[in-house]
Each structure stands twice: as structure tokens, then as C-alpha cells.
Amino acid sequence: MKQRVLGKCGPEVPIICFGAWPIGGGMGSVDVNQSVATVHAALDSGMTFIDTAEGYQTSESVLGKALSERRHEVVLATKLSGNDHSEAHMRNAIENSLTALGTDYIDLYQLHSPQSRWPMEETMGGLLRLKEEGKIRYIGISNYSPGQTEEAMSHGPVQSSQPRYNMIFRHDEERTLKFCYDNDIGVIPHSVLAKGLLGGRYKPGDTFPEDDERRLFNFFRGKLFEQIFDVTTRLDEWAHDRGRDIVQLAVAWVIAHPAVTSAIVGMKNPQQVSQVSMAAEWELSTSELEEIELIIGDLQPIWNKDAFS
Numbered sequence: 248m249k250q251r252v253l254g255k256c257g258p259e260v261p262i263i264c265f266g267a268w269p270i271g272g273g274m275g276s277v278d279v280n281q282s283v284a285t286v287h288a289a290l291d292s293g294m295t296f297i298d299t300a301e302g303y304q305t306s307e308s309v310l311g312k313a314l315s316e317r318r319h320e321v322v323l324a325t326k327l328s329g330n331d332h333s334e335a336h337m338r339n340a341i342e343n344s345l346t347a348l349g350t351d352y353i354d355l356y357q358l359h360s361p362q363s364r365w366p367m368e369e370t371m372g373g374l375l376r377l378k379e380e381g382k383i384r385y386i387g388i389s390n391y392s393p394g395q396t397e398e399a400m401s402h403g404p405v406q407s408s409q410p411r412y413n414m415i416f417r418h419d420e421e422r423t424l425k426f427c428y429d430n431d432i433g434v435i436p437h438s439v440l441a442k443g444l445l446g447g448r449y450k451p452g453d454t455f456p457e458d459d460e461r462r463l464f465n466f467f468r469g470k471l472f473e474q475i476f477d478v479t480t481r482l483d484e485w486a487h488d489r490g491r492d493i494v495q496l497a498v499a500w501v502i503a504h505p506a507v508t509s510a511i512v513g514m515k516n517p518q519q520v521s522q523v524s525m526a527a528e529w530e531l532s533t534s535e536l537e538e539i540e541l542i543i544g545d546l547q548p549i550w551n552k553d554a555f556s
Contacts, residue, residue: 248293248527251508253322254406254433257385258354260296260322262502263527264435265289265520266513267299271306274443275459277515279309286313288517292524295321298409298435298511299348300359301340302328307347315349323348324355324435326389332358332365334373341382355407357387361395371402389437393426405432409511412436414482414500414543415444415475428506436501439510441466444475445497447483451476481542491529496539498526503536 248261268274270282286297286309297314299306307325314321325344327337345351356374377383388399389409399405408427410420416438427434440446442461451473455462466472483493491499501510512523531539 248524252433253355253435253508254385255404255431257406257433258322260509261293261527262509263294263498263523264296264298264324264509264511265294266437266439266511267297267306267310268303269513269515270309271299271303272458273303273306273460274513274515275456279312281516282309283313285514285516285520286310287317288520289514290317290320292520293527294520294524296324296509297321298324298437300326300328300357301344302326302359307344311347311349318350322354323350324357324387325353326357326359328359330362330364332362332370332373334369334376337370337373337377341377345382352381353383355385355387356383357389357407357409358391358399360390361392367395367398368402371399375403387433387435391423393422396423396426396430396432400430407433407435407508409435409437411438412501412504412507413439413441413445414497414539415441415478424504424506433508434504434506435509435511436507437511439501439512440494440497444472445479445482445493447479447493449476478543482539485538485542491525492522494522495526495529498523499529499531500536500539502526503531 248263250259250261253260270277270285299310301307327340374386385406386403387407387409388396388405391408396405396408408423410423412420424434442464443449461467479493482496486493486496498510498512501507514520514523
């Protein structure tokens, strides 16, 4: 699988990152053996970049099992979740993550979301000390605005940023991608399939079981979902006309953005890995990207590719 450098002087990573939220139970319970098989299928396909978080239920411990003999193959990323960015909590969290993952270092340790209660100087100071101690290699952020990113950068190197970014939700995130591009920060978007909206499976009236966190998401209900469903149906038809499907289109579209290093895609069985991995071979042309924008229409404004040249 094609590789790109993550940020300034960072590691090379594949253009598709295995998102481990689903195997932890975020989209409903998954058998451990199936989860391990899914991770192994991802590695075998070239997805040697894995993203998880302490807040993803059992994700880290499942990955610990899956990587017990294959840790050396992986660029492993996890996140400090929750609203406590004190150094005491951070140190407790990193030790818990290291134990669950069965490793003695994290390649990319990320702040899951901004927490204004904790001064960024202190938070970055704690991360830099973990880096000096060899517990983490690089520092990343997730769901940070350009201003928040700039503040973090003033206190230490920021290797990567993880904004939500996909064909449906991208208006506010464009500013973040442009800022990262201009400042040599790797971009690894999450929610590339919009939690399944771009998966081609769900239709108006569908509901989720109690153990699926998506039952709480408003964009799977009402008029908004009906509008999204109309657009995604046409996108799926467009992809099938080209021998592909909407999942592969959604991934290829994100990868096509000049600011993006790697697209994080959640998968919970080997069949999904096979389906997603094919997107790495699909390079959308300028004319195809324009056709896609016409289909999306007023759902979201287009991104200005010229701004990233």
C-alpha cells in the first residue's frame, strides 16, 4: 500500500489507517477472535498504521492480543481521552494504555479533544516529558481548531492532527486541513465513512441496538438523514458505474485531498478490510472530483484544491 510521511520528519505510514473504534464495541459487540482476525487481515493488506484510544471500550486490550507477535510491524497511535489533562492523569492513562496494548512505547500519542480547563503549556509539558522518557515517539492532537493547534505548537512539536473529515461533514474542517498543510502537520481524518452514513447500508427508518453508540447520533434520524440518504444513494450509483462502491469512493475521496496523509477507517471484520483496501488503488481524477461535487450539491460547499497547491 502506498506510503506517505506523517508530518515533518515523521514516520512513513500507509494511506489507509486501521481505525480500531469498531473492534472495541463502539458499533456493537464484536467477538474477540473476529477482532483479532480483522487486525491481522489489515496488517496483511498493508494497513500497518493503527489508531485507537483509551476511551474506545475494549479496543486497546483487543489490539494487545492481536499485536502480541506483530507489534514491530505497526505504527501504533492511541489517545488520551476524557476531560482530565493533568499530568498525574496523563501518566496513569499512558501506563494503562501501554499495559493494555502490550507494548512499552506508543508511536503517536494524541490528545483526543481540547480541554480548556488545563493550560496547554502544562499539557504539552507532560507530553514532552513522556517523549523524553521514551514512552511516546510523537505527539498528535484530535478535533483541534487551527487556533487551538497553533497554541499547542507554541509549546512543542505537533506531528499530526485528526479532524473529522468526509464527503458529508467537511465545512469547518477545511480551515484545519489548510492550517496543517501550511505548517507541515500530518492530517489523519477520522469518521471517513461518517460513522456508516457512507457505508451504503442504512436507510431511513433503520434503528441501532442498545450497544451501538450510533443510536445517539442525530444525523441518523429525521430530515437530515433523509437528505443525506438521497445524496449517498446517488454517490453509490456513481461509484458502481465505475466498478466500485460508496465505501471505496468515500475513502478514495479523502485520500485525494492534498493535505491528507492517511485516512482512518473503522473496520470490524476481514471482509470490510478487503473492501476498504481496494480504495488505496483508486486515484480520483480532477473531472471525477468535480462530478462528485455536483452530486453532493448544496449539502456541503466544495473544498478549494487551489489553496493546497
